[in-house]
Amino acid sequence: MKKRILILFSLTIIGFYFSCTDDLDTKPITELTLEELLASDPNAVEGLVSRLYASYALTGPSGPGSSDIVSPDAGEGAFLRAIINLQDFTADAMKNRWGDDGLDQLTTTSAWDRNNKFFRLFYDRAYYTIPQCNNFLQALEIADFPNEENIVAETRFLRALAYYNIIDVFGKGVLATEENFGQSEPLPEASRQELFNYVETELLAIEPVISETSNYGRANKYVVDMLLAKLYINAEVYTGTARWDDAATYINKIINEGPYSLDNNFIRMFSSDNDMSPEIIFPLIAESVTSQSYGNTTYIVNGSLSADTMPLAQFGATQGWTGHRSSKGWYGLFGDNIAELQASNDVRASLFWTDGHNYEMNDYREWTDGFPVTKFRNTASDGSGGAVDFSATDFPFYRLADAYLMYAELALRGAAGTSMGDALDYVNAVRSRSGASTITSGDLTLDFIIDERARELNLEGHRRSDLIRFGMFTGGSYIWPWKGGSASGSSIPDSYRLFPIPATALQANPNLTQNPNY
Structure with missing residues (x-):
């Protein structure tokens, strides 16, 4: 099944591809339109939707040297590579020594500016994926094909996931949908609240209709629930209003209704046979032959090794x-x-x-x-x-241990539908699986949870967002090596809770404004 999906991921539909020219103008160049293709072969929809998933797993349609977006190094334009760069290198746990073209700014959490190419590459990847989804949804409206409702729901989820990352990383952007796809005038700036409301509305509409089961590597009801829980658990950061109860609602669905269980082998979740793990809720697929990329887990594995x-x-x-x-x-x-x-x-x-x-x-x-x-x-x-x-190791983008630790955090924050007894059980299940000693109810605090999330989830693309949610990322109350550019660490300003809007995005759309203090 994994190979079948990866073959679809690597397909380039003949005569059909996308060319990105600026932050929004991602228009199809076709010899055969989407509408014509779907009319002639309704089964082609599976290959096309798999290509949308590939925007999160690969850099381009023609092997590791190809890139969907403008990048001097194709591997640098990958979604996962950007997640690791911006979430883990900027925080306390991981550091990179190369220092080239802006990596120093990330790994020392200092001197961020709008010309850093890694901010641009993440922005471009998101706003490459979003118009792809918009164009596909527009074409799907006039075509009949098998499993139509679910395909539409999956596509809307992939678009919502891209917007979620814009909310988290940049705090604002533009709201491009199938309704304004192809509009020639620059779109207005959308605030963090507006993007939050849009993503929430989309996910709430998708959640009741998307399938509860899916082929490996595809979204289902519980993947949508996980993104909703992520949106709500960070809502106070994103909007100023806490939504702990809502986050708990969807975490409970995953834990109580989902088919997932903790993997009794921690190592398996990060090995080449992790497609057999019962814990992974949503993977980004990698494969060493049919789906090669310098930007998926190749970046993590090879980047962490030295002869x-x-x-x-x-x-x-x-x-x-x-x-x-x-x-x-x-x-x-x-x-x-x-x-x-x-x-x-x-x-x-x-x-x-x-x-x-x-x-x-x-x-x-x-x-x-x-x-x-x-x-x-x-x-x-x-x-x-x-x-x-x-x-050939898939990336466990969402997994059950994360949901367990989120539940415990929500219980500590007083969320309805949670109990401290269950929270303690879930935390101890995560720790026991790894051979760590169990804790007592007196040990279970928010300080313990942020440390346990580090122990369990490091190098999985969560750390910066976690530290911001716990009030530990900016300022000087929590210092880590090389924070602020010094070996012993130093305070950084609150403006660093967001990255600067890339210079190229500002140039492409005069309606966009820069984030404060950049």
Whole structure:
């Protein structure tokens, strides 16, 4: 099934492709229109909707060197690569040593400006995906095809997911839908509240009609529930109004009605056989032959390895890019020194490569300062599998452990429909699975939850948003190595809760305004 979907992901429908020219003008260049294609072959809809999913998993339709958006390095334009860059490198846990073309700004959480190409690439990826969905929805209105209601719901979900990330990262943008697709005049700026309301409305409309089950890698009711829960748990950040009760409603649906269970093998969720995991709610698919990309988990696996200090083949890789290491902002949660880290019974503590590396990250550019993370690997969970150039490990975008920890956080925040007893059970289930000791009700605090989210979910693209929601990202109350550009860390302004709107977006649409203090 995984290979079948990936073959669809890599399909380029003959005579049909998209060309992105600015932040909104993503118009189809066709020899055969979508309407004509669907009229002649209604079954083509499956290949086309899979191509929409591919916007989150791949960089382009023609292999790892192709790119849907303008990028000097195709791999840099991938959605997942942007999530890791903007969510994990900017926060306390992960640092990158390359420093090229704006990576220093991210990994030191300092000197952010509108010309940083990584802000542009994330913006362009979102506003490439959104018009694709708009064009597809417009064409679907005049075609008859199998499973029509569900295909429309999936497409609307993918569009909502792109908008959700605009809300989280930039705080505002423009609202492009199938209703104004192709409009020649620049669209007006949409505020964070307006985009929030739109995404909420879309997801609430989708949730009752989308299928409860789906093929692996496709959205279903519980994937929509997870995005709704993410939207609501961050609502106070996004709109100024807390929506804890609403977040709990959808987390409860996932936990109580969904078919998911904790994987008793933590390592499997980050290995090449993770398509067999019962815990993953929504993956971004990777495959080493039919769906190669430098921007999916290849970026995480290869970027975290180096032939200088690590055995590449042990992790199923042929290349080590000598780039990513964690700081004590992560491994410090397992022990105050290497000996304590190595003595831990928590399997998550064992996923750091300490040989030849220093506990302190005195220089983020120095590879041996800090510990590389071996959480993601190209081998199967039993260690089998040969070394390959590209990762075959899917990215667990949403998984049940995250939902359990969200439930516990919501219970601590007093959300209706939650109990502290269930919260404690869920947290201890997550910890016991990894061999960590259980906790008591007295231990269960918001401070504990933000640390447990770091232990459980690091390098999964949540950390910046989590720290902002807990009031720990900006200011000086919580300091991590290299925050604000200094080795010991320093305070950063509240304006850093948002990234600057890219200069190219401002130039393309005069209705857009820059975020404060950039």
